[in-house]
Structure formats: structure tokens, C-alpha cells
Amino acid sequence: MFEKFSKEARAAVVKAQEVARDEHSGVIDSRHVLVALIETPGPAATAVAGSGLDPTDVVRRLRREIRAGDALDxxxxxxxxxxxxxxxxxxxxxxxxxxxxxxxxxxxRRSPGHIPFTTDAKKALELALRETLRLKSSTIDGGHLLLGMLRDARNPAARALSDAGADLARIRHLVENPAA
Structure with missing residues (x-):
């Protein structure tokens, strides 16, 4: 599947690893990928900004959540x-x-080597492929990655966007119709 990723989507996956290292995460979940997408110019970042959310605030919230990890409840x-x-x-x-x-x-803290993806992140990547096929695209781009996350409301990235006040249907619409 990774061979279908656009340069932008590949960069987002690499950046998600950097986010995990920056925040001392032992794994990469969909929130790490979402931070990478928002911090990188592309359809996902444009859609989040166009939805009325402050991308800087969303990234700050996400990084705080990631740092908290499995913090004491x-x-x-x-x-x-x-x-x-x-x-x-x-x-x-x-x-x-x-x-x-x-x-x-x-x-x-982990070694600088490979950081594994969580089940939710893997599922979001698989759903991104389905979104790519549904939209009849030849490659998976950052917008498709975001659509894959939004497809499952239980996904941590989708929940984080919702908690930040996002209208997930609006974000989906903006990704699918960039001229709107």
C-alpha cells in the first residue's frame, strides 16, 4: 500500500515519526499523523484551517494529549x-x-529506530486507501489520510478534532471539494 502514497503522504508518515520522537511516544497513533498533516501544507492542513479551527491551537492540543499519553487518571x-x-x-x-x-x-523514551504504528493508525491508513479508491484517485495523498481518520468516529484523531470543536462533516467536505 505504501507504494501508492504520494510524496506528501510519505512525508506525513515520516513527520509523524518525528512527532512521536519529539513527544517521547513509544508508538505512532492517528494523532501523530494528524499533527504531521496539519503542520505540512496540503489538502488536510487547508481543510482543517478552512473549517474554522485554529491549526496552531489544534496542534498544541494534540501534542499535549500525546505527551500525556497514558498519564495518571x-x-x-x-x-x-x-x-x-x-x-x-x-x-x-x-x-x-x-x-x-x-x-x-x-x-x-525509545531508541531512534523504528516506532510502530498503533492499530488505530494502521486502520486509518487502510481507510485512506478506501477513500482513494472511492474518489477514483491514483495515489493516496494527505487529504485521503485525513478522510481515513474521519471515517471512524472512534479514531483518536477524529475525536480530538471533534473535541476541538470541529464539524467533521465540514472538514470531509473541504477535503473532497477543495474549491468549495
Whole structure:
């Protein structure tokens, strides 16, 4: 399938790996790919900007989510009687400010080699191929990658766009009809 990727789509996949390294992620999920698409000029970035979202704000939110990773869930811990705020305060007092976050980030550092794609990212890439075929395109471009993410509302990238206030149908329309 990768042989059908346009230069732009290949660049987005490479950039997604850079995003993962920048944010100390052990895997690449669809949010990493979305950051790469928004940060790279092309149909996906144009559609996100044209939907009324501030691309810089969306990227900031996505990177924050990615950095948080599987961060401690304050509500889940509270259900067990653990006050995460108190734990953070005590940890900061003993080990210095941000010690708990630094410990979590160190756990996610990987070697500079291959970073695997999550199931949701692989599915989005497969759905991008389906979108390419549906639109009778000869290559998979960044717009198709975005359409693949939007095709499944449970996809983390689609959820992140929705949480940012995006009208996903509008973004889809802008990708499919760039002159609109």
C-alpha cells in the first residue's frame, strides 16, 4: 500500500515519526499523523484551517494529549481514595518540580529506530486507501489520510478534532471539494 502514497503522504508518515520522537511516544497513533498533516501544507492542513479551527491551537492540543499519553487518571485514582494532587505535591517536594511527569516521560523514551504504528493508525491508513479508491484517485495523498481518520468516529484523531470543536462533516467536505 505504501507504494501508492504520494510524496506528501510519505512525508506525513515520516513527520509523524518525528512527532512521536519529539513527544517521547513509544508508538505512532492517528494523532501523530494528524499533527504531521496539519503542520505540512496540503489538502488536510487547508481543510482543517478552512473549517474554522485554529491549526496552531489544534496542534498544541494534540501534542499535549500525546505527551500525556497514558498519564495518571485523577478521577480513577480518586475512586480508589488517592488524591493525585497530593501525590504530585509530595513528589515535587521530595524530588523537585515536575518529577512525576519526568518519570513518566522517561518511561516512554525509545531508541531512534523504528516506532510502530498503533492499530488505530494502521486502520486509518487502510481507510485512506478506501477513500482513494472511492474518489477514483491514483495515489493516496494527505487529504485521503485525513478522510481515513474521519471515517471512524472512534479514531483518536477524529475525536480530538471533534473535541476541538470541529464539524467533521465540514472538514470531509473541504477535503473532497477543495474549491468549495
Amino acid at each position: 485523577a478521577d480513577a485514582l480518586a475512586a480508589l481514595g488517592i488524591d493525585l494532587g497530593a501525590v504530585r505535591e509530595r513528589t515535587d517536594a521530595v524530588f523537585g518540580a515536575g518529577a512525576l511527569d519526568r518519570a513518566g516521560a522517561a518511561r516512554h
